[in-house]
Amino acid sequence: MTKSSQPHPVDLQFRGYVEGLTYLGQDSRPLCHFFGGVPYALPPLGPFRFQKPRSLPTCYRYGTRANPARFTGGCGICPQPGPSEKKGGSKWDEDCTQSNVWVPMGIPPPEGWPVLFWIHGGFLQFGSPNDLDLRAFLAESPCKCIVVAPAYRLNIIGFLASSTLLATCSDYHVNLGFWDQRMALQWTYENISYFGGNASNITVGGYSAGSHSVFYQLAYDLGVPLSKAIIKRALMLSNGPGMQPKSLEEAQVQCEELFKVLDISSDLKPAEQLARLRGTKAQTLIQASRKMKLHQFRAVTDGSFVRHGLLNELNNGSFAHQMKKRDLHLVIGECSDEHFVYGTWRPPKPGFNNMLHRLEADYPHDACKVLMSHYFPNRKLPSRYKSWKAAFGHIYADVQIYALERGMANALVKHGAGDLIHRYRIEWRATCVDKKYPTSWGATHTSDMAIWFWGNGDILTPDEKRIVENAFLGPLGAFLEGKKVEWGTQHAMQLRTLKSNGTVAIEEDTRLEEGLVLWNTLKKVGATGISRESKL
Structure with missing residues (x-):
């Protein structure tokens, strides 16, 4: 599909043109x-690297009627490992606190278009x-909504955490990627009406790490007074709450490993270490992460954005209570493979210890010990896995999706919020996915992006469009509008399943018991950091 286009000006009123x-x-x-690439915060550059995002000042204007600000490209790409790294980071830009905004054609409804705030994975x-x-x-699809898709800071730049720096440097903060997302959400709430959107009808959704982010954005939103709450509904696609993130003390170990790789002396004062970090090229930071044992940079339990004992709020019912109080519905589910x-x-490389070290890059040490005992009770590779790599894929999928998603859903049902949950499973994939993944991989992670976004740039056949609309996009359109959703399930723990032949079945969850075993096993680890009662 070619990308023919013509200019489209919009008056954002006090924000300019x-x-x-x-x-x-x-x-x-x-x-x-x-x-494409509309700023929602001031650039986090230079001395503002490793600081919270700064909101646009009241006097900030995008452009004038005579010279409007042109947003026709896309968001800045945060420096990151992957294909762009091999190109020398030529497309990277730390000035990435920007959003892409997609708007349907036509006249908005009287109350404005529904809004989907979409967090990438x-x-x-x-x-x-x-x-x-x-x-x-x-x-073409039944979903008529504005989509706001923000970029946010990633890896070291977005999730480097240090208890020492946090305690001694007032201009340093943690969980910056999550704070960026929240700032973008606040910008959406304050400005989306100028694009024809309904600020009172915002669904927060995401895929993979974006879905993981949705949980933390939802948790944060449930923790603020109702007058400051923004989220009306949530979509958690192929990811769940994960575990309680590492403590700041555990994160400090990772930070010290980074300092060692970068040759930043431990004898320097924390402020001097922070200055050295801010003066280091982004490409050098990304390359350094490649040399680290603890190479994954994720959220930490800071008691601010991520509350201590956050997952306990699911188990003790406070999470469910707040969702019921706000009538906040949730779509959550998975692919089969x-x-x-x-x-x-x-x-990881083959071997028990290598697996342990790889998991420790993501998860708290005590949780990793529990995982290793659960999956490898004899410290050997079980026969059900073809290789240590295959075992890792299954463990990662269980922790990120299958087990902890079920633990979350079960906890919400247990505490009376089952009527708010719409669960699904996908066993089918469109033919356009074949050019990306082997057919033997089945409905694997991200293969369903073609379902949720009507091909997402690829072409669905007429039959595939009928399957997609019937299975999910018809109900999703109603969900985004805030209407009653015809999901078909009789109770919250059933699954709306798109079978491999393209039909929809309402099924019992055959993996529920298995998932809850791991959820309850990990629950024994408890909260990270200082033990505190979790409160909403």
């Missing part, structure tokens, strides 16, 4: 509007909202 694009189809029919290490192509989604893709992300 912007110019985006109207994408055109092959018959010159308008498909949708697009604004990538293990919190890589990714970009620029990979979305929503032209066909907005032009997630593990194939998961097994490709920096898998």
Whole structure:
């Protein structure tokens, strides 16, 4: 599909004038509007690296009527490991606190278009909202909504944590990627009406690490007064709450490993160490992470964005209570073969200790010991796994999706919020996925992006469009609008399943018991850091 377009100006009132694009189809029919790389915060550069995002000041203007700010490209790409790294980071830009905004054609409803705030995935290490192509989604599918897709800081730049720096440097903060997302969400709430959106109808959704982020954004939103709450509904696609993140003390070990790789002396004062970090080129930081044992940079339990004992809030019912109080509905689910893709992300070398060290790059040490005892009671590779790499893919998929997603759903049901949950499972994939993943991988991780976004730039056949609309996009359109969703399940623990032959079945969850075993095993580890009662 070609990307023919024409200019599309919009008056953002007190924020000034912007110019985006109207994408055109092959018959010159308008498909949708697009604004790429609209800033939601000031650039986090120079001395502002490793600081919280700074909101746009009241006097900030994008442009004037005579000279509107042109947003026709995309968001800045946060420096990251992956294909772009091999190109020398030529497309990287730490000035990435920006969003892409997609708007349907036509006159908005009287209350404004529903809004989907979409968080991209990538293990919190890589990714970009620029990979979305929503032209066909907005032009053809039953979902008519504005989509706001923010970029946010990733890996070291977004999730480096140090208890020492946090305690001694007032201009240093942690969980910056999550704070960026929240800032983008706040910007959306304050500005989306100028694009024709309904600020009172915002669904927060995401895929993979984006879904993981949705849980933490939802948890944060449930923890603020109702007057400051923004989220009306949530989509958690192929990821769950994960475990309680590492403590700041555990994260300090990773930070010290980074200092050693970068040759930043431990004898320097914390402020001097921070200055050295800020003066280090982004490419050098990414290369340093490649040399580390603890090479994954994720959220930490800081008592601010991530509360101590956060997952206990699911078990004790406070999470469910707040969701019921706000009538906040959730779509959550999985693909049947997630593990194939998961097994490709920096898998360990063969051996028990190598597996332990790899898991410790992501999860708290005590939790990793529990995982190793659960999966490898004899310290050997069980016969059900073909290799240590395959075992890693299964463990990663269980922790990120299968087991902990079920633990979360079960806890919400147990505490009376079952009527708010819509669960699904996908065993089918479109033929356009074949050019990306082997057919033997089945419905693996991200293969369903073609379902949720009507091909996401690829072409669905007429039969595939009927399957996708019937299975999910019809119900999703109603969900985004806040209408009653015809999900078909009789109770919250059943699954709406898209079978491999393209039919929809309402099924019992055959993996529930297995998932809850791991959830309850990990629950014994408890909260990280200082033990405190978890409160909402």
